[in-house]
Amino acid sequence: MVSIILAVYNAEKHIERTADVLLNQTYSNLEIIFVDDGSTDSSPQILDELAIRDKRIFVIHQNNMGPGVARNTGLNNAHGEYVIFLDVDDLFEKDLVRTFLDKAIETSADMVICSALRYDEEFSLLKPFPGALQYNMLPYDRDSFSPEDINDRLFQITGGFVWNKFFKKSFLDKYNLRLADTYCYEDMALYCTAAVSAKKIAVSHKELVKYRVNAGLSISDNKDKYVEDLITVIRLLRKYLDDNSLYIIYEQTYLNRVLSIIVQVFMSYHSQKAFERLFYYTKENLQFEFKAHDKDYYLNENNYQIISIFYESETPLDFALKIHTRRTKASQDVFYKYWPVPYELLAKESRVALYGAGNVGRDVYIQLKKSDYCNVVLWVDSAREKYAHKGFPVRDKKDMLNEEFDILLICIKGEEKSVAVKEECINMGVPADKIIQYPEFEDKDALIRRLTENE
Structure with missing residues (x-):
């Protein structure tokens, strides 16, 4: 059995929709624990009615003590072999539990982390959410690993939140791992202590959660007060x-x-x-x-x-x-030692060719291949033999003439070299309006306008 734990505070407009998605998961052996954290709207009544309608729903009412205490209350009353903490206002895939559970069993992991999207309620837009799972921080060649394998960057592979993480309950109980009794950053305490205590961590590249922003509900919108x-x-x-x-x-x-x-x-x-x-x-x-x-x-x-x-x-x-x-x-003004994908410049499901297999190119390639956001149809470099020898599927730059792609992303750090490569590609016959340089050496707003005008 899997226990799903949701802390609720004045979430009346989201509860029934969320309950419906969870009750109709493709994996049905569930207990869904709603912890009403002193709500002052109709949330308590809605929850009690749901508990009557389906025996898998359990409701706990408590005075307002914050999300950390509320989630711990749910955890202390959970009976599942595995537990997951979800936010009541987020959106979830119907195979969320099944995907997490299969990955946990397959890898014998104490914790599984999934990818996610960001849902902007104000504009009704879905956006990439690289912070949910930082592919460039993960081991290149496997989806499960020991925390000591990446001890220098373990806390950077994902955000400190818990809504995209799936835990073995016996593991949490063995080490007495709980959220902090705070209103903010409470989940970071659990993720970080669990990460260093786990024997094995696994990742799922499926985007199982759509994290809602600009909804005026989440406590994370007010972190400056805490x-x-x-x-x-x-x-x-x-x-x-x-x-x-x-x-x-x-x-x-x-x-x-x-x-x-x-x-x-x-x-x-x-x-x-x-x-x-x-x-x-x-x-x-x-x-x-x-x-x-x-x-x-x-x-x-x-x-x-x-x-x-x-x-x-x-x-x-x-x-x-x-x-x-x-x-x-x-x-x-943010500069990275590891290079995140410039998702804002790429259309979802577009065909992308990459030029460059150095640090920038490798980081971008790994993230795109694991995220399924775009289809990487070609990866080239003038020093193909050097990188192919290391096991990377890098091809000759002449192959650009024989492959169909929507965007050529030049992944070269130095501006002078990047400009030279761009000119070379244009001379080879690649249309200039298909070329993007990353890092961007032209004004980003102008670049986005150029790409939009060409669509």
Whole structure:
């Protein structure tokens, strides 16, 4: 049996639709536990009526104590061999449970992570959600692995949320793994402690969840108010690593994860009090550890640049002024050591040819092949023999003339070389309007307009 746990707070417009999808899963041996966390709308009544209609639905009512406590209440009352925590306002595939369960049994994994899409309710749009499963951080050649196989980036393979993760309950109980008793970042505590404790982790490349944004419901929309919760979870995670002699193994992924969240809060804060609280906490408790490592230790160059500015800032105001220009264009200032797919430039299910098999090209190729977002019909490089010898299916650039594709994505980091390759491809007969350079060396807005006009 599989236990599905949903914390509910004032979610009356989503409950019946979600219950219907879950009750009609292709795997039916379920218990669906709704924990009403002190709702003040009609959610309690709707839940009680659903429990009468189907014996697989169980409802627990409690005073409002936050999503961490609510989910733990559900977990403590679960009877399934496996458990999954879902958000009541999200959308789910009908084979969600079956897919998770099959993967868990097939791989004997303690935890399975799936891919996902982002559903923007305001515009009724489905968008890629690379943060659900970062393919470029995973082992290249397998879908299940030991956490120590990727100990330097374990916390970066997925977001800290739990709604795309499937756990063996006996594993959670053995290590007493639970969510933090907080209103925010509570799920990060469970994911990270489970990840380092698991014997095996598996991934499913199916997009089983559509995560709803701009719905005005999720507590994650208001994280700037919960700096105290973030500090609590940072301390809980560090204590768990220390108590279990795991810090030395996972120090790099831990510091990168903590730094990433701290920078995110600094760059998006709306509360002066919260900003100042996090500034002084970081100065007193984390700066020494961050500063002990050089640039190459950090997986995100932008985070390193921000924390370097932080080192030089004596007061919160000084720091805020120094990062102000970065904050106003933060979405344009993120540079990755690992290269995420530029999904916004690619149409779903389009035929893509890749040029370049270096770091950028390999990262993009691996992600596209595993995500099924686009169909990679060709991968070429001028040094084909070098990469083919390593086992990558790289072909000669002349093959571009014999293959049908919608987009040629040039994946070359240096602008001068990328421009030279683009000119070479045009001279070979590739239409210029099919070519995209990644990283983008032309204005992104202009590039998107060009691509849209050509559709």
